[in-house]
Amino acid sequence: QVHLVESGGGVVQPGGSLRLSCAASGFAFNTYGMHWVRQAPGKGLEWVSFIRSDGSTKYYADSVKGRFTVSRDNSKNTLFLQMNSLGVEDTAVFYCARTSLISWGFFDSWGQGALVTVSS
Amino acid sequence: EVVMTQSPVTLYVSPGETATLSCRASQSVGSGLAWYQQRPGQAPRLLIYGASTRATGIPDRFSGSGSGTEFTLTISSLQSEDFAVYYCQQYSHWPLTFGPGTKVDIK
Numbered sequence: 001q002v003h004l005v006e007s008g009g010g011v012v013q014p015g016g017s018l019r020l021s022c023a024a025s026g027f028a029f030n031t032y033g034m035h036w037v038r039q040a041p042g043k044g045l046e047w048v049s050f051i052r053s054d055g056s057t058k059y060y061a062d063s064v065k066g067r068f069t070v071s072r073d074n075s076k077n078t079l080f081l082q083m084n085s086l087g088v089e090d091t092a093v094f095y096c097a098r099t100s101l102i103s104w105g106f107f108d109s110w111g112q113g114a115l116v117t118v119s120s
Numbered sequence: 121e122v123v124m125t126q127s128p129v130t131l132y133v134s135p136g137e138t139a140t141l142s143c144r145a146s147q148s149v150g151s152g153l154a155w156y157q158q159r160p161g162q163a164p165r166l167l168i169y170g171a172s173t174r175a176t177g178i179p180d181r182f183s184g185s186g187s188g189t190e191f192t193l194t195i196s197s198l199q200s201e202d203f204a205v206y207y208c209q210q211y212s213h214w215p216l217t218f219g220p221g222t223k224v225d226i227k
Contacts, residue, residue, distance in 0.1 A: 044218055081137075107156075108166050108169075
């Protein structure tokens, strides 16, 4: 079955950087697009970033554009999110999510999430 | 960007009854609409995509309808595990956007 496990979350000071990873198993990782979606404490869901199966296409939410970079290593079945210039507004649980094969735009499997806390 | 709104904010329903949740888009998204369920402390789970197609393993008491700008999620014969927050999400336009959620709570 599909298994997505995020790691790399933690506490970071404003202006700092963090790199999240998402280890995928149970499916052909190199054939699926992947997303990052975040959820601030007690708030709703916010789409963050998308990367195509081969890494050739990437999209970002305006709120993270220029600060976050999504990447993937298909040889290691792993998705990454490099987050720079973090602000308190970036405090959230970050989920990696798989696209369906029908459309890049919705998420048919989710990881359990990694908490990122930006605080001085 | 496409702004998604959901109503009501909280819906109080008794077990065994039917819950009707609404989702509206600020511009047409065609049938590019998905619904997710999120239980406390858990990741979201895909329920519906294409506005009306149930995802794999989703019970048939969940049904979706609508197109364009108006969508509905109906949950019939509510079970205890259905009390959760439900989000709609459009995927016709980038950036992808979610509604703020509707909490279905026990009456």
